[in-house]
Amino acid sequence: MPHVYCCPQCRAASAPGTRAAAETARDRHRNTEHGGLVPVGERIVRVPGSTRDPDSRYVSTAAIVGGLALLALASAIARALGR
Numbered sequence: 001m002p003h004v005y006c007c008p009q010c011r012a013a014s015a016p017g018t019r020a021a022a023e024t025a026r027d028r029h030r031n032t033e034h035g036g037l038v039p040v041g042e043r044i045v046r047v048p049g050s051t052r053d054p055d056s057r058y059v060s061t062a063a064i065v066g067g068l069a070l071l072a073l074a075s076a077i078a079r080a081l082g083r
């Protein structure tokens with residue numbers, strides 16, 4: 001989940017990256033541009049349109065594996081009964 005650090009005082013934002021990378025960019029920006037002070041209104045935001053959690057997909061992998069297992073079981077039963 002990509003994050004960016006935003007400084008409204010400088011109208012600047014970091015490149016999208018991990019939360020830790022955004023925090024590193026924040027610390028570096030505070031030190032280089034603001035003498036270590038905390039700029040008013042700064043924030044770390046999640047990039048719009050990105051998923052909150054990379055594992056939160058529309059369809060879970062476990063559901064797909066379970067469905068395929070169910071189909072394989074149904075196929076085996078149909079073959080066994082078809083004899």
Ligand SMILES: [Zn+2]
Pocket residue numbers: 007008009010011012029033034039
């Ligand atoms: Zn700034």
